[in-house]
Each structure stands twice: as structure tokens, then as C-alpha cells.
Amino acid sequence: MSHPAIVKDNVAVITGGASGIGFAAAAAFARTGMKLCIADVDQPRLAEAATKLSSVAGSGNVMTSAVDVSKVESVMELERAVCARFGGTDILMNNAGIQPGSTLFTGPDNWQRIIGVNMWGIINGSRIFAPGMIARGKPGLIINTGSKQGITTPPGDPAYNVSKAGVKAFTEALQHELRNTRDCRVTAHLLIPGFVFTGLTAKGRTEKPAGAWTPEQTVDFMLRRLEVGDFYILCPDNDVPRSLDEKRMLWAAGDIIENRPPLSR
Numbered sequence: 001m002s003h004p005a006i007v008k009d010n011v012a013v014i015t016g017g018a019s020g021i022g023f024a025a026a027a028a029f030a031r032t033g034m035k036l037c038i039a040d041v042d043q044p045r046l047a048e049a050a051t052k053l054s055s056v057a058g059s060g061n062v063m064t065s066a067v068d069v070s071k072v073e074s075v076m077e078l079e080r081a082v083c084a085r086f087g088g089t090d091i092l093m094n095n096a097g098i099q100p101g102s103t104l105f106t107g108p109d110n111w112q113r114i115i116g117v118n119m120w121g122i123i124n125g126s127r128i129f130a131p132g133m134i135a136r137g138k139p140g141l142i143i144n145t146g147s148k149q150g151i152t153t154p155p156g157d158p159a160y161n162v163s164k165a166g167v168k169a170f171t172e173a174l175q176h177e178l179r180n181t182r183d184c185r186v187t188a189h190l191l192i193p194g195f196v197f198t199g200l201t202a203k204g205r206t207e208k209p210a211g212a213w214t215p216e217q218t219v220d221f222m223l224r225r226l227e228v229g230d231f232y233i234l235c236p237d238n239d240v241p242r243s244l245d246e247k248r249m250l251w252a253a254g255d256i257i258e259n260r261p262p263l264s265r
């Protein structure tokens with residue numbers, strides 16, 4: 001793990017850090033001696049996660065925060081709390097997400113909630129943390145968790161697809177802004193997981209389906225891609241059956257396949 005931001009005593013904040021991919025990332029950062037803040041709406045799970053992480057990182061190096069990423073005030077409070085406890089943030093992983101299902105005709109509350117958590121959560125985190133991270137003058141990372149569904153927009157669950165397409169577009173815009181900011185050493189990255197066996201995808205299954213990755217495999221892949229500086233961290237396709245149309249869309253996203261970062265203006 002040789003990215004200059006992923007080093008002992010640096011500070012990582014992970015939203016959705018109580019479970020799944022977020023928890024696996026927190027555990028990986030803890031192993032390098034980083035200070036951690038895991039932020040999540042699920043308070044019982046947050047407490048369990050903190051106990052596990054403290055055994056690796058030491059209890060003084062782990063803080064938890066009950067946060068709803070869809071709410072600006074809640075994320076502002078998170079940023080203030082991390083500053084007060086650890087003095088600032090070097091890595092922000094905007095990862096909290098939900099997939100309760102939607103159709104074109106489910107009500108506005110369902111659409112607003114999905115877009116609120118998945119898309120606004122990432123916008124809130126990035127906009128609120130970035131100024132302080134840039135001001136530190138150190139290498140920093142903002143990692144936003146998107147989805148292949150934000151690229152291929154397969155049939156079904158349109159609100160989720162829209163929210164994740166927004167995450168992709170926002171993270172590209174964020175990278176433009178960071179590159180055009182004087183003395184900024186913070187870079188943005190878009191994590192695009194494959195099929196990962198977590199609470200989000202388990203849907204009653206207790207066994208990992210063949211072909212699915214574990215959250216730890218996903219994080220391990222992400223850390224290797226961060227080391228080489230990839231903007232798009234597109235996880236391999238596991239065994240997800242994809243229609244030809246979806247495959248074409250992934251191939252057509254030439255930037256992603258070739259991992260070219262978005263061009264600066």
C-alpha cells in the first residue's frame with residue numbers, strides 16, 4: 001500500500017463504514033496505522049464495527065459518527081467532529097448507499113430517498129470536506145463509490161441507476177475542479193465495484209454466490225489501483241450475466257476501459 005495518503009497517523013473518514021465495502025476499507029486503513037472515523041446511520045452496527053476496528057487500530061484511533069449522509073447539516077457536523085478529534089481529514093471515502101428498489105411509478109419519497117443517500121450523500125461529503133482537505137497541503141484522496149448500473153443503466157431500479165450515474169458525473173466534475181485548484185494535492189477517484197456479497201446484495205442469501213467478490217477483495221483491488229493512480233477503479237465483471245447492450249455500454253465507456261482520467265478544462 002504505497003499511496004502517499006495511506007500512511008500511519010493520517011486520517012480516513014468512511015461513510016457507510018459500519019458494514020460491507022466501507023467496513024472492509026476501514027479495516028484495511030486501520031492495518032496501516034491510520035486514524036479512522038466510520039460514519040453510518042446504523043448505530044448498533046457502528047458500535048460493533050468500532051469494537052472490531054479498535055482491536056486493530058487501538059481505541060484512541062477510532063471514532064464513530066451517527067450520520068445521515070443525505071442531510072447537509074449531518075455531514076457538516078461530521079466534518080467538525082473529525083476536525084475536533086483528529087485535526088483534519090486526508091482520505092474521504094463517500095461510500096454509503098442503499099438499494100431498496102424502485103420503478104418509474106414508485107412515489108417521490110422512494111426516488112428522493114435513493115437519490116438523497118446515493119447521490120446527494122456523495123455531493124455533500126465531497127463539497128463539505130474538500131476545502132479542509134485541500135488546505136492541509138498534503139496528498140489526499142476522495143473516493144466515491146459508484147456502480148456499473150450508473151454506466152449501463154440496465155432495466156429495473158431506475159432511481160438507483162440515476163443516482164449512480166450522478167455519482168459518476170459528479171466525481172468527474174470534482175476531479176476537474178481539484179485539478180484546477182492551485183496547490184491542491186487531493187485527487188478524486190470513482191470506485192465501480194462488481195458484484196460484491198454484502199448486506200446490500202445478499203437478499204436473504206447467507207452463502208456468497210459463485211462469482212461474487214467479498215468486500216475485502218474489492219478493497220484490495222481498489223488499493224492496488226490507487227497505488228498506480230487510476231481515476232476509474234472499475235472492478236472486473238465477476239460472473240454477472242450481462243446483456244449484449246450492457247456489455248456494449250461498458251466497452252463504449254472507452255475512458256473507463258483505458259482508465260484515462262477526465263480531461264482538464
Ligand code: NAI
Nearest residue numbers: 016019020021040041042068069096097195196198199200
Ligand atoms: P452495505 O449495505 O453493506 O453498506 C452500506 C452502508 O451504508 C450500511 O452500513 C448502511 O447502514 C449505510 N447507510 C445507508 N444509508 C445511509 C445514510 N443515509 N447515511 C449514512 N450511512 C448510510 O452495502 P455495500 O455493498 O457495502 O455498499 C457500499 C456501496 O457500494 C454503496 O454505495 C453501493 O451502492 C455500492 N455498490 C455495491 C455493490 C455490491 O455488489 N455490493 C455493487 C456496486 C455498488
